[in-house]
Amino acid sequence: MRALICCVLAVLASGGVQAGPEEDRLALRKVYEDRFPGVPVEAHKDGVYAIDESARAQWQEIEEFPPYEIAVDAGEALFTEPFPDGAGFADCFDDGAVKARYPLFDEAQSTVVTLEMAINACRTSHGATAWANDAPELTNLVAYMAFISRGQIIAVALPASTAALAAYEAGKQFYMARRGQLNFACKSCHVQLVGNLLRAERLSASVGQVTHWPVYRFKWEEVGGLHLRFQECNSQVGAEPFELQSEPYRNLEYFLSYIANGLPLNGPATRK
Amino acid sequence: MRQCLPTLCLASLLLAGCAADPAESARLAVEKASSLHAQSIQAGYPWRESKRRLAAAETALAAGDYAAAQTEAEVAAALAQASLDQAAAEANASKTQFPFAQ
Numbered sequence: 001m002r003a004l005i006c007c008v009l010a011v012l013a014s015g016g017v018q019a020g021p022e023e024d025r026l027a028l029r030k031v032y033e034d035r036f037p038g039v040p041v042e043a044h045k046d047g048v049y050a051i052d053e054s055a056r057a058q059w060q061e062i063e064e065f066p067p068y069e070i071a072v073d074a075g076e077a078l079f080t081e082p083f084p085d086g087a088g089f090a091d092c093f094d095d096g097a098v099k100a101r102y103p104l105f106d107e108a109q110s111t112v113v114t115l116e117m118a119i120n121a122c123r124t125s126h127g128a129t130a131w132a133n134d135a136p137e138l139t140n141l142v143a144y145m146a147f148i149s150r151g152q153i154i155a156v157a158l159p160a161s162t163a164a165l166a167a168y169e170a171g172k173q174f175y176m177a178r179r180g181q182l183n184f185a186c187k188s189c190h191v192q193l194v195g196n197l198l199r200a201e202r203l204s205a206s207v208g209q210v211t212h213w214p215v216y217r218f219k220w221e222e223v224g225g226l227h228l229r230f231q232e233c234n235s236q237v238g239a240e241p242f243e244l245q246s247e248p249y250r251n252l253e254y255f256l257s258y259i260a261n262g263l264p265l266n267g268p269a270t271r272k
Numbered sequence: 273m274r275q276c277l278p279t280l281c282l283a284s285l286l287l288a289g290c291a292a293d294p295a296e297s298a299r300l301a302v303e304k305a306s307s308l309h310a311q312s313i314q315a316g317y318p319w320r321e322s323k324r325r326l327a328a329a330e331t332a333l334a335a336g337d338y339a340a341a342q343t344e345a346e347v348a349a350a351l352a353q354a355s356l357d358q359a360a361a362e363a364n365a366s367k368t369q370f371p372f373a374q
Contacts, residue, residue, distance in 0.1 A: 177362035181319050240318035248316060
């Protein structure tokens, strides 16, 4: 009896059993299944348009003549442009339909590698200079690669090493931690208050938040990447945002991509 | 002791004079705010308003507006300290079960 009490106390003292990535993913799917009965989890690839009928109708009208098409065309031209050594992006990415492979944890570099990083690594390995992380060329090329990757299912590998798991946990920690003067965490809006209105905007589910990037946002009047949205979210709660492609954002992307496993890619997209 | 008294009086007067120097006081306040803000960056929890107030304090100090520099620096320091408190409170957030932790 005494041993049993000791065990219970030990578990309580340790703060409970820490969930692994797959437990996290399943737990989060259940949250959305319970919160939005009748809406398949995969439907959250469309973000808020999965749960807001009137906004969905407007969005579908916009998608008939999508404003991101120009970025896709520009990206296609960039994809076929040769590097100084005569090679091209096809030498690194085959036909370019590789969006579902990223982000990945690179064991050699011991860091999360995003598609943007891989594109710049490809450029520098062939004698070209790396694009700035906010360069339109980089966003346009990702838009093209996202476009031809549409329909691919996100399948981020289970973090296999201690370092990969640490990166996942860092992303999860970022997602769960309250920050900024408003003291909001990502999960405050996208898990606990999901589906509610924040002023006139309905809050989307986090499970589909990585499927459709880059995005043409009317607010931005241009196509921008996922990390730009992270920066915007951080700013909105009064936190000083991190740099595009910084380690905290890459870890966050890794975490969000893992929990989106099983959802199809449908980028680029249009958002308000 | 009686012999030391004039020296001690002079020293305390000098110290009081230094502490009352608005330029030095503002510089110290900006330095403190800058240090706290740097710590909040290192902790990964910097706040925008803290950065903005610190920049305003530095600008005011450079312009010789010591009163404004002092005020802005004190606000910046308070905000930076609040962000550090937030960082400390959130340090163990992921140790609780996802996604229900508060």
